[in-house]
Amino acid sequence: MKRRSISIVPLFALATLYLQGSTDALLQHRKFKASSEPNVLTGRYIVEFAQQDATYPFAKSLSDTFDKDVKIHEQFTHDLFAGLSFNLDDPNPSAVTASSYDDKLQSLFDHDHVTAVYPIHAIQRPELTATQVREDDSIAKAIAPHHLTQVDRVHKELKNTGKGIVVGIIDSGVDYYHPALGGGFGKGYKVRYGEDLVGDKYDSNQPNPIVRPGPTPLDKCGAASGASGHGTHVSGIVAGKSANFTGVAPDATLGMWRVFGCTGSTGNDIIIKALLKAYDVGSDIISLSLGDNSGWTEGPDTVVASRIAKKGTIVSIAAGNAGASGAFTVGSPSTGKGVISVASFDNSNNLVYKFKATGFSDAIAYASGESGKFKTGDLVPGDNKVGGTQDACDASTIPAAVKGNYGLVKRGSCTFSIKAANLAKAGAIGVVVYDNSGGDAFTPSAPNAPVPVLGVGQKDGEALLAAVKKGKVSLTFDGKLSPVPLASAKTVSSFSSVGASYELDLRPNIGAPGGDIYSTLPRYLGSWGLMSGTSMATPYLSGSIALYLKARGKNVKPAYVLEDFQNYAFKAPAQNGVKGIDSPLRQGAGLIQVYDTIKQNIHLSPGEFSFNDTSSNQHKTQTFTITNHGHSTVHYQISNNVSLAVAPYDLAKSGYTYTQPISYTTDAAKLRISKKSIKVAPGKSVKVKVSVIPPKSDPKKHIMYGGYVQLKSSNKKNGLDLSIPYFGVVGHQKDLPIFDADFPYLSSDSDGKVAYEKNDTFVFHQRNKTASAFIITRLITPTPLLQADVIDVKTKKVIGKAFPDQTYLARHTLNPGEQAQALRWDGTYLPKSNKPSSLKGVPVPHGTYNLNVKALHVFGNPKSKKDFDVWTSGPIKVTN
Numbered sequence: 029m030k031r032r033s034i035s036i037v038p039l040f041a042l043a044t045l046y047l048q049g050s051t052d053a054l055l056q057h058r059k060f061k062a063s064s065e066p067n068v069l070t071g072r073y074i075v076e077f078a079q080q081d082a083t084y085p086f087a088k089s090l091s092d093t094f095d096k097d098v099k100i101h102e103q104f105t106h107d108l109f110a111g112l113s114f115n116l117d118d119p120n121p122s123a124v125t126a127s128s129y130d131d132k133l134q135s136l137f138d139h140d141h142v143t144a145v146y147p148i149h150a151i152q153r154p155e156l157t158a159t160q161v162r163e164d165d166s167i168a169k170a171i172a173p174h175h176l177t178q179v180d181r182v183h184k185e186l187k188n189t190g191k192g193i194v195v196g197i198i199d200s201g202v203d204y205y206h207p208a209l210g211g212g213f214g215k216g217y218k219v220r221y222g223e224d225l226v227g228d229k230y231d232s233n234q235p236n237p238i239v240r241p242g243p244t245p246l247d248k249c250g251a252a253s254g255a256s257g258h259g260t261h262v263s264g265i266v267a268g269k270s271a272n273f274t275g276v277a278p279d280a281t282l283g284m285w286r287v288f289g290c291t292g293s294t295g296n297d298i299i300i301k302a303l304l305k306a307y308d309v310g311s312d313i314i315s316l317s318l319g320d321n322s323g324w325t326e327g328p329d330t331v332v333a334s335r336i337a338k339k340g341t342i343v344s345i346a347a348g349n350a351g352a353s354g355a356f357t358v359g360s361p362s363t364g365k366g367v368i369s370v371a372s373f374d375n376s377n378n379l380v381y382k383f384k385a386t387g388f389s390d391a392i393a394y395a396s397g398e399s400g401k402f403k404t405g406d407l408v409p410g411d412n413k414v415g416g417t418q419d420a421c422d423a424s425t426i427p428a429a430v431k432g433n434y435g436l437v438k439r440g441s442c443t444f445s446i447k448a449a450n451l452a453k454a455g456a457i458g459v460v461v462y463d464n465s466g467g468d469a470f471t472p473s474a475p476n477a478p479v480p481v482l483g484v485g486q487k488d489g490e491a492l493l494a495a496v497k498k499g500k501v502s503l504t505f506d507g508k509l510s511p512v513p514l515a516s517a518k519t520v521s522s523f524s525s526v527g528a529s530y531e532l533d534l535r536p537n538i539g540a541p542g543g544d545i546y547s548t549l550p551r552y553l554g555s556w557g558l559m560s561g562t563s564m565a566t567p568y569l570s571g572s573i574a575l576y577l578k579a580r581g582k583n584v585k586p587a588y589v590l591e592d593f594q595n596y597a598f599k600a601p602a603q604n605g606v607k608g609i610d611s612p613l614r615q616g617a618g619l620i621q622v623y624d625t626i627k628q629n630i631h632l633s634p635g636e637f638s639f640n641d642t643s644s645n646q647h648k649t650q651t652f653t654i655t656n657h658g659h660s661t662v663h664y665q666i667s668n669n670v671s672l673a674v675a676p677y678d679l680a681k682s683g684y685t686y687t688q689p690i691s692y693t694t695d696a697a698k699l700r701i702s703k704k705s706i707k708v709a710p711g712k713s714v715k716v717k718v719s720v721i722p723p724k725s726d727p728k729k730h731i732m733y734g735g736y737v738q739l740k741s742s743n744k745k746n747g748l749d750l751s752i753p754y755f756g757v758v759g760h761q762k763d764l765p766i767f768d769a770d771f772p773y774l775s776s777d778s779d780g781k782v783a784y785e786k787n788d789t790f791v792f793h794q795r796n797k798t799a800s801a802f803i804i805t806r807l808i809t810p811t812p813l814l815q816a817d818v819i820d821v822k823t824k825k826v827i828g829k830a831f832p833d834q835t836y837l838a839r840h841t842l843n844p845g846e847q848a849q850a851l852r853w854d855g856t857y858l859p860k861s862n863k864p865s866s867l868k869g870v871p872v873p874h875g876t877y878n879l880n881v882k883a884l885h886v887f888g889n890p891k892s893k894k895d896f897d898v899w900t901s902g903p904i905k906v907t908n
């Protein structure tokens with residue numbers, strides 16, 4: 029045995045599926061899409077039916093069977109989704125694994141109408157903190173992003189403000205009494221549609237979430253509640269309007285379906301409900317600034333979003349803010365087929381506070397979630413090894429000298445909340461965090477931190493570090509905001525999640541301004557402020573689409589709208605002085621250019637290419653069609669405009685480790701283009717074939733190359749340049765290991781601190797009803813299917829499964845709490861049987877066993893043994 033120190037997904041994970049009171053029959057049912065995602069909610073399920081009229085009878089059967097022990101949450105009788113969500117409290121679980129409800133549930137779920145049973149997932153609230161800005165700050169005008177996207181020209185030259193277009197928002201509610209948001213709710217008001225689906229106290233992570241729906245989506249949580257005002261900020265970006273502020277589509281009509289309480293997370297059954305309601309009122313665009321960390325497309329909320337898009341309503345969804353964790357961090361539901369996944373670009377200016385520091389002639393810019401008038405105090409190192417990679421992540425490395433002072437630490441490794449909590453515990457009066465990737469002053473998101481947390485640029489941080497090492501540095505604050513230009517203007521925000529989807533669809537699809545965006549806040553938070561996130565980019569795109577629909581008519585198909593925006597997007601260079609165009613895996617087609625998108629008449633379809641990996645020739649050649657909807661003939665030269673490639677893995681370390689954040693390479697593909705020069709007459713279309721010759725990089729590295737098929741116009745008056753983003757992977761995704769090096773391993777505790785080696789015998793005492801062995805897994809690659817066999821060491825035969833199959837697991841990251849997962853084995857097995865629906869866990873006979881854990885490779889065939897990554901445990905001796 030040895031000690032290991034890693035950070036494991038707490039509590040949730042498979043272990044919870046076996047807690048007393050859970051319903052095993054369900055979990056072992058062939059229709060159950062089990063998943064050990066960290067955000068699975070214990071004992072809560074969504075059942076989907078083949079037909080709408082199955083919902084009520086099924087609800088009745090559930091109630092008749094389980095009486096007070098069942099709580100039915102949502103019932104759906106929609107043509108896009110028939111189903112219900114419920115939880116079951118089993119008062120008498122009969123054995124360690126078997127619930128007293130087993131057989132009854134078996135027969136209910138056997139019913140033909142039931143097509144699938146899903147666990148309910150928690151969708152975390154986007155943790156963003158606003159920098160509040162005083163109302164009379166006319167400088168707010170100076171940071172409006174509309175010149176970056178041509179929205180200023182659409183307002184001014186086209187007099188288009190989106191009037192009559194309905195944008196349905198799914199978020200934390202809205203303070204519609206805010207004067208810039210119309211001052212009321214319902215007919216005749218800007219916020220016309222919507223409702224509160226959950227109430228202030230709702231938090232899906234509570235054991236018994238309190239759901240108190242209300243007739244309007246008003247956010248009146250109050251400053252003391254810890255609410256961030258997210259939905260109000262998002263609403264203002266789409267359609268806010270006041271003397272000093274103009275949203276993207278200031279005359280559009282809004283709907284708001286409130287799915288978050290004042291704090292905490294929501295469930296994906298609530299998201300489904302909100303999606304269907306937003307669709308039913310006739311929203312032209314549905315906007316979701318939320319999501320989880322899984323790049324699969326199979327979750328029920330993702331499926332419903334895709335069905336809505338298929339019906340012709342545009343669904344725009346945030347790609348996620350996990351860019352710091354490297355490739356494959358775009359989350360669902362933005363991975364859904366036919367929905368638009370939105371990346372964030374940085375604004376051209378930021379509003380920052382400045383402090384004076386002893387020995388510095390210029391005041392130093394910082395950003396903070398709190399208004400900036402802080403106590404004068406001294407700055408001291410916030411970690412014994414300040415400037416390292418783990419600053420203040422561990423309370424034991426914090427010097428005593430922080431007491432009564434500000435602690436200086438470097439960004440990275442753990443969350444700002446953890447750093448702040450550790451430093452506050454040691455007596456610090458505040459935290460100054462400096463960037464670790466060359467960036468400017470930034471707002472560290474540390475909700476409810478006990479002390480102020482200030483973010484400064486890397487250069488300033490390093491200068492401060494040198495100064496505090498030399499002598500006393502005192503900080504003084506005047507609390508005034510001033511605009512400063514951002515070096516990162518018009519490039520992809522460092523936090524913006526990186527694609528592709530796990531199944532190699534291009535994600536994100538497109539970008540909009542999301543870094544340092546000024547908009548409305550609830551009046552209880554001072555009415556105005558800055559926030560950063562793909563949460564801001566998404567409503568920006570939604571508002572822009574409102575302008576487009578206003579100009580082009582509401583009946584344009586979602587795919588066509590996205591293509592148009594992609595055709596004319598601005599291709600950004602990489603941030604921080606890296607030479608080259610940024611990868612489509614960061615920016616999709618690029619930053620939207622709304623005026624061009626509306627006014628131009630030449631259309632390319634499709635708007636993006638995925639050349640997939642190099643395991644087959646199937647995706648290597650693709651065709652696009654160029655159509656001239658204008659009045660003059662257009663000529664284009666077609667060429668390959670390569671972007672930087674993404675190197676997702678660091679192979680120098682042990683096996684595959686993600687580069688966090690991603691690193692770039694200059695590996696470039698060649699394109700064979702069937703026509704280098706084309707002429708398209710008005711009303712005509714031309715087809716062009718594009719074949720890829722991937723770069724000759726080492727297939728082990730899985731380099732994600734990319735670029736743009738570039739159409740250069742010979743006469744800009746008749747048509748502007750256009751482009752199509754493309755990407756592909758050199759190597760076979762199927763070859764990627766699922767398990768990270770040194771994983772899985774067996775542990776006696778769920779936090780994985782004690783690791784059993786292959787030659788250690790794990791002794792399992794069955795008389796101890798809570799005895800457990802934990803398989804600690806770390807998935808470097810996501811897997812669609814994870815199975816575990818119990819093998820009798822003597823006979824070398826598989827006696828059955830250790831627990832139900834797990835499906836669609838996300839990849840882990842190096843972030844605390846997301847590094848690994850504990851799968852609990854309770855000493856029972858599911859015997860092999862021809863009747864899968866009658867399975868029940870039974871204790872294994874006394875003896876010695878190995879657990880054989882098999883994870884299916886991405887694009888693997890579940891019927892092919894060699895498509896699994898396999899790990900076998902050391903001996904587990906099961907005795908009395």
Ligand SMILES: *[C@@H]1O[C@H](CO)[C@@H](O)[C@H](O)[C@H]1NC(C)=O
Pocket residue numbers: 163164165166167270271272
């Ligand atoms: C707009 O800005 C001006 C100048 O700072 C200020 O006087 C005015 O009160 C602001 N108006 C609103 C509605 O915030």
Ligand SMILES: *[C@@H]1O[C@H](CO)[C@@H](O)[C@H](O)[C@H]1NC(C)=O
Pocket residue numbers: 531532533534638640641643644647887
């Ligand atoms: C990539 O190829 C795999 C099969 O090798 C397929 O399952 C997947 O859908 C493809 N992805 C795209 C975006 O075409």
Ligand SMILES: *[C@@H]1O[C@H](CO)[C@@H](O)[C@H](O)[C@H]1NC(C)=O
Pocket residue numbers: 598599609667668669738740
């Ligand atoms: C490639 O794209 C960049 C950015 O839009 C542009 O400046 C450059 O001219 C393009 N190169 C070619 C060969 O078209």
Ligand SMILES: *[C@@H]1O[C@H](CO)[C@@H](O)[C@H](O)[C@H]1NC(C)=O
Pocket residue numbers: 785787788
């Ligand atoms: C078990 O194996 C490890 C290396 O894998 C070795 O260091 C250790 O000595 C072995 N222990 C026993 C009891 O054989």
Ligand SMILES: *[C@@H]1O[C@H](CO)[C@@H](O)[C@H](O)[C@H]1NC(C)=O
Pocket residue numbers: 776793796797798799800801
């Ligand atoms: C029973 O098992 C649990 C979990 O493995 C362990 O924490 C506990 O110490 C065991 N109790 C006894 C009496 O061995």
